Amino acid sequence: MRAWQVTELGEPGAVMRLREDAAVPEPGEGQVLVRVRAAAVNFPDALICRGHYQSRPPLPFTPGLELCGELPDGTRVIGTPVLPFGAYAEYALMDAGQVYPAPEALDDAEAAALHIGYQTAWFALHRRAALKAGETLLVHAAAGGVGSAAVQLGKAAGATVIGVVGGAEKASVARELGADVVVDRRSEDFVTVVKEATGGRGADVVFDPVGGGAYTGSAKCVAFEGRIVVIGFAGGAIPAPPLNHALVKNYSIMGLHWGLYVSKDPAAVRAAHAELTALAAKGVVRPLVSERLPFAAAARAVERVAAGTTTGRLVITGE
Known part of the structure; x- marks a missing residue:
């Protein structure tokens, strides 16, 4: 599969490398494999590449903290993948308990940008x-x-x-x-x-x-x-x-x-997701996706978000 991988720490543009032959990750206990439909770019993606984030996945790793994906049965879902198998790949791993239904009112790019922000x-x-x-x-x-x-x-x-x-x-x-x-x-x-x-x-x-x-x-x-x-x-x-x-x-x-709420109070996270889904259905909230970018643009997108030059959200759509 195609996947962006980091083999050494540094600036995203220098350390993110596109692989065409990365192995599809194998789900562990309590995990599910998802096909990535869209991956939202977050400021912490750059921090992880630099080794400055609170969690440091083992090298090599695939960055990408937020996605809209598809389960093997075709169900559309959103959430945060489990590093080192992040969202900037064709397939990612997620904890089964942290998989949330994608709001029907949002398309893939919008849904990918809903969860963390x-x-x-x-x-x-x-x-x-x-x-x-x-x-x-x-x-x-x-x-x-x-x-x-x-x-x-x-x-x-x-x-x-x-x-x-x-x-x-x-x-x-x-x-x-x-x-x-x-x-x-x-x-x-x-x-x-x-x-x-x-x-x-x-x-x-x-x-x-x-x-x-x-x-x-x-x-x-x-x-x-x-x-x-x-x-x-x-x-x-x-x-x-x-x-x-x-x-x-x-x-x-x-x-x-x-x-911390994900580990300390997961029920509150699910309740918030239900509220946000309802607001999306009413058209009250809709993630501001300023750009939908091809898979090949992921490293540059992370750099741009880290530099503070973007508005709204950049989303990698996978084309």
Whole structure:
């Protein structure tokens, strides 16, 4: 089978190699073999190639953390494959207990992009921050993969959404997603905009997958009893917040590692999947697939996502 493999750690474009004769993986106990129909590209794919992710699969491995696939009986499913047999291949392995029905309302590329991003946004907004209708939600990287999910889910929850992006093109995308207020951080100070938009009160919930200056600014415009949910550090800098500031302003700092729910509370993951499937059926949420790329473009796609130059999701469709 065709498969992208990493035999040494480094930048994706340098270490991902396309093999035409890779062996089809054999399912172990509790695993199923799936034919990959589409594979979504995620920022952690680059981290895994570099050896910087929290889990390090043995070399050689096939990257790719999210897919829409087909079981031997033809059932269409989505979920995360089991490394080292990832999604950038014609076949991948999945844990039988972590296979989810693909929403009928979504095509293969959209379904492949639903699981990680929307689950992350769902748990961040609802499980961790308890977002309420009428509250103000500040979303950083609002035109990105997980940020775009947070914008859609925030609107679905009845929140006023302020999206922060970098550049005019991404600002246009955030508006199309439904953000009520869009801030281009390249030309505007999001702290000032948030305060003006909320009458000085600030954002009730902050969704931050960026870190660095995004977090620092958020602490300046978070509301009384607001909640800052730390999703990741795509900006490269991990902030070290002064906790006395959280004490004085009376806000909460929350972490969200969605992968822990898979092992600690799988029932909650299934319940969230059911909610997301229902929202997809209503047309309320639909993954923003900006590009559908051929199989040969996988390594370059990972590099582009890691560089932060893309909007929405890139999906490898397998052609």
